[in-house]
Amino acid sequence: MSRDEGRRLLLVEDNDINREMLQRRLQRAGYTVISAADGQQALDQMRQAKPDLVLLDINLPVKDGWAVAREASVDPVLQSIPVIALTAHAMESDRQQALDSGCHDYATKPIDFPNLLVKIETLLKS
Amino acid sequence: MKLKNKSLSLRARLYLFSVAILTLFAINVATHLWGSFARSESLVAYRDAADAAQLINDLEQGLEAARQQVLVLATLRETTDEPLDKAERDTAMADLDALRQRLGRLGALAGETTDDYYRRLFNSAAALLGDWEEFYSNYNRINAPQSVESPIRYNDTRQKLEELDQRQEFLAIQRSSTIDGTIRLTDRITVIGFVTTIAVTMLLVILLIRSANSSLLRLKTGVQRFGSGDLSYRIDENRDAGEIQDLARTFNDMSGKLAKAIDEVNSAKADADAANAAKSMFLANVSHELRTPLNAIIGYSEMLQDELGDPGEVDRDQVQHDLGTIIVSGRQLLGLINEILDLSKIETGKMQVNLEDFLPVPLVVQVCDALSPLLSQRNNRLELDLAEDGEISMFSDAGKLQQIVTNLFSNACKFTENGVISVSAWADNDWLLMSVTDDGIGMTAEQQGRVFETFEQAEVTTGTQYGGTGLGLAIVRDFCVMLGGEITLKSAPGEGSCFTVRLPLTAPASAPEAA
Known part of the structure; x- marks a missing residue:
């Protein structure tokens, strides 16, 4: 494994099955993964655990992914953390909305995992 | 001027206009007739005056001649005894008669104003002529009285004649000056009337044109405003009367109908747009719903493939659990596809109803059992209040009833947390x-009004929070209708929902069309 050991990712996903699956695969890929199941938890975790990168589902209870991304992008502490939006919405307008809301990248479900890893590495290095 | 009254109809204005012109014309004609009458009056007066003067002159000369003859004969009688022969006497008497006739004609010409003068002349002249007649008839008698030489009677008659003449002349002058005044007056009235008629006619024409023009201008403005898209513009109907008001009213009616038609077209277009937007939203939701289980299926499969490729011991329990997750996600996907197909069948009228005898209560229990994992997912508790198993039997479509119960139950589980779900x-x-x-x-x-509509959930954001395509309740509603029943809903925000299905125990043979 050539990946940086100990890089910490925050995975935000409300669907238990999908969260568990992605968490396991990311751990296998060598990342330390912490998770959140709704938008508010996501912001709290970003502040407390200070992850290196956030994988953010958009359809979240309490506070949706767009709101989380917007809030993080204007927060002086959080705005430096790169965010990748994960969504089952596959329209072009959704992609644009992700970038407009302050996300740094965008991945459509079903997730193309190797491609996602490339995106994560690119953002972590920059 | 009545034309300033805007509430007169165009026809009334034209009639008034014609009456005014005719009246002025009649006044002109009357003035002219009056003038003509005065002129002929004056002509008669001059002629009478001239006749009277001529008669007076003749009478004067006749009297003079008769007196000369009488004086000559009186002298002859004194100096000779020659008698007057009958022919001579008859001639003289005829002359006197002629004088009497002239006097009579003069009397016919005398008016009221000269009556007194004439009567005095007549009396005097009658006495004079009487004297002369007596003179002629007694001429041959010896002792006849002889007083004809005396000039008193003659002079008196001459004086009376002179007075009548002067009086006649005075009256003629007076009368002619009055008549001349009348003629001047009527001439002036005629000219003034003529000029006034022209002026008033022009004024009326101008007013008529202006009022008609302003009415037409209002109509034109209305048509232009409406035509340029101001659909609420209406012409002021009360500014005009009659035909133009009718026209304005007709135009306003037409405008109302047109505006309504345009509104209907617009709202139909808005409806169509809304339906389109709903379908797009539905497609987006379907896409989203298909991708969520697919994400799990593909993700777990890839992960298992990776893990099984690793060297070392395989955690069999873990693999079995992961495969179970893949199966659940696959079933979820299948259920979703079935729902979409069901709805499509209902919409195209191809949904079959399979009637059979069955017991509905065990069916409900079975569904609740099968969905117990869904119930515990959000920590909900189930309360059942059912009739005895065999108490109710139905002749209906068991499959559809099963789906009705499934959809309602899973819906309740989806929107409730740490709560109680009761099925009765x-x-x-x-x-x-x-x-x-x-x-x-x-x-x-x-929200309750929309919740049974196809493609609708209570909120656009509901789908993102609670999942689902908004098809479940639409299918339930359509199935209830197909089985001859109905579904009702009681709900309030924060206080839960109660869906009640009412189905006939024996379904009608021909199912009503589902909406």
């Missing part, structure tokens, strides 16, 4: 009543 079923005469009640988030009245 009982018979009421020939009807099965089945209700699913939860104490979840509930709905506003407005």
Whole structure:
């Protein structure tokens, strides 16, 4: 494994099955993964655990992914953390909305995992 | 001027205009007739005056001649005894008669104003002529009185004649000056009337043109404003009367109908746009719903493939659990596809109803059992209140009833957390009543109105929070209608929802068209 050991990712996903699956695969890929199941938890975790990168589902209870991304992008502490939006919405307008809301990248479900890893590495290095 | 009154109709204005012109014309004609009458009057007066003067002159000369003859004969009689022969005497008497006739004609010409003068002349002249006649008839008698030489009578008659003449002349002058005044007056009236008629006619024409023009201008403005898209513009109907008011009213009626038609077209277009937007939203939701289980299926499969490729011991329990997750996600996907197909069948009228005898209560229990994992997912508790198993039997479509219960139950589980979901079923005469009640988030009245519509969930954001395509309740509603029943909903925000299904125990042979 050539990946940086100990890089910490925050995975935000409300669907238990999908969260568990992605968490396991990311751990296998060598990342330390912490998770959140709704938008508010996501912001709290970003502040407390200070992850290196956030994988953010958009359809979240309490506070949706767009709101989380917007809030993080204007927060002086959080705005430096790169965010990748994960969504089952596959329209072009959704992609644009992700970038407009302050996300740094965008991945459509079903997730193309190797491609996602490339995106994560690119953002972590920059 | 009546034309300033805007409430007169165009026809009334034209009539008034014609009457005014005719009246002026009649006044002109009357003035002219009056003038003509005065002129002929004056002509008669001059002629009478001239006749009278001529008669007076003749009378004067006749009297003079008769007196000369009488004086000559009186002298002859004194100096000779020669008698007057009969022919001479008859001639003289005829002359005197002629004088009497002239006097009579003069009398005919005398008016009231000269009556007194004439009577005095007549009396005097009658006495004079009487004297002369007596003179002629007694001429041959010896002792006849002889007083004809005396000039007193003659002079008196001459004086009376002179007075009458002067009086006649004075009156003629007076009368002619009055008549001349009248002629001047009528001439002036005629000229003034003529000029006034022209002026008033022009004024009326101008007013008529202006009023008609302003009415037409208002109509034109209305048509232009409406035509340029101001659909609420209406012409002021009360500014005109009659035909133009009718026209304005007709135009306003037409405008109203047109505006309504345009509104209808616009609202139909808005409806079509809304339906389109709903379908797009539906497609987006379907896409989203298909991708969520697919994400799990593909993700777990890839992960298992990776893990099984690793060297070392395989955690068999872990693999079995992961495969179970893949199966659940696959079933979820299948269920979703079935729902979409069901709806498509209902919409195209191809949904079959399979009637059979069955017991509905065990069917409800079976569904609740099967969905117990869904129930515990959000920590909900189930309460059942059902009739005895064999108490109710139905002749209807068991599969559809099963789907109705499934959809309502899973819906209740989806929108309730840490709550109670109650399912009850009982018979009421020939009807099965089945209700699913939860104490979840509930709905506003407005949401309740839309919740059975295809592609609709209570909120656009509901799908993102609670999942689902908004098809379940639409399918339930359509199935209830197909089985000859109905579904009702009682709900309030924060107080949960209660769906009650009412189906006939014996379904009608020909199912009503589902909406």
